[in-house]
Amino acid sequence: MNNDIFPCLWCDGNAKQSAEFYCKVFNGRITADTPVVMNIDLFGQKLMLLDGGPHFEKNPSVSFMVICETEDEVQRYWDQLLVGGKELMALDSYPWSKKFGWLDDQYGVSWQLFFGEKTSDQKIVPTLMFMHQNNGKAMEAMEFYTQTFPNSKIGNILKYKDGGEPNENPENIQHANFMIDGYDIYCMDSSYDHKFDFNEGVSMVIMTDDQKQTDFLWNTLISGGGRESMCGWLKDKYGFSWQIVPKRLIQLMNDSNQEKAQKVVQVMMKMQKIIIQELEEAYNS
Incomplete structure (x- = not known):
């Protein structure tokens, strides 16, 4: 797994508290503990938490899909992550998964918990939502990113016309996966007028x-x-x-x-x- 590419979560004085919480939920471990930066290992994947101050808040424009092997595993993570958080999509059965739910945890991190098949050996997959001026650009973005990084490819693509969502542009992407230098990322388009967009709350670190x-x-x-x-x-x-x-x-x-x-x-x-x-x-x- 490529740990030269990893997400960074912007925190406001609670990076250590957040790191300890995620390690407890996902049975992870802290690998770096400094006054500004915490690094944790979850399922062999690196995640960085940066105490940068109050400037940016995390939001669901970037969420983390956790691919679970059993329905019980989905339930276990859901019960822990929902404490002090809020439900975005109810934990339920959907056409794409027998058990799925989407929530924001108490620290503002957005999680999609999914019972289903992994597309790679990656357990946690960042998911980018293209909306507002970027709505309809998920395909273009995947092409841009996979042309920029080596060892990259576009995987499965599900369009809204194939997924039966009547309120979206049928040609827009409901779900797709792509890989940059061996690191798996998901993406989607959304036509809804969400009150958030990409910001520095969640970024991707590339070690060169x-x-x-x-x-x-x-x-x-x-x-x-x-x-x-x-x-x-x-x-x-x-x-x-x-x-x-x-x-x-x-x-x-x-x-x-x-x-x-x-x-x-x-x-x-x-x-x-x-x-x-x-x-x-x-x-x-």
Whole structure:
């Protein structure tokens, strides 16, 4: 499984509390515990929680599909995640699953619990909802992402005309799966006037091997109307947030020489795209 690609949840002072909760629900473990960043392992998948402050709130534009092997497993996760949260779609039998439910948990993370077949070895799959100005662009987005990343492909596609949903454009995507560099993602279009959209509340982190890969992904993902942000963050043309992070940055920031590591952090904080050479120069200064 590719753990160089993983989701990041924006938290407001409760990253550790959230991390402990998800590890309890899904029998996971904490793999990094710092004042700002918590990393957890759930079913062999990496998930990052970032204490960034009150600026962004998570919402169902990005949810996490948990593919369960039994109806009892669905029920077990549902009962725990719903405490302090809210139901979005009732836990019930649907045409696509004998047992399915969608909820927001107490920390604002959106979960779809699904009894059915996995499309890969991934147990938890981020699911992107294309709506408002992006409604009808799920197919285009899948093509854009799979052309950007290596080892990528588009999998099964279910359109609304095939799924029997009368209130949606029949050509829009009800559910589809695609893979970027071995990492599975689902997507869907929605014509409803939801009161939310993509924001920095949930982003995808891409760990890069060198400057060439960093430059390529950065330049490609901001093409066509995306925009640069700070510290390796960007938004693509659909408004979805990515963090393009060279592995060398993490090594330098975690260096045992705290003074040198702090110099690297100070330089990084002023960057948009991360420039490895400038980090090295700061470290060696």
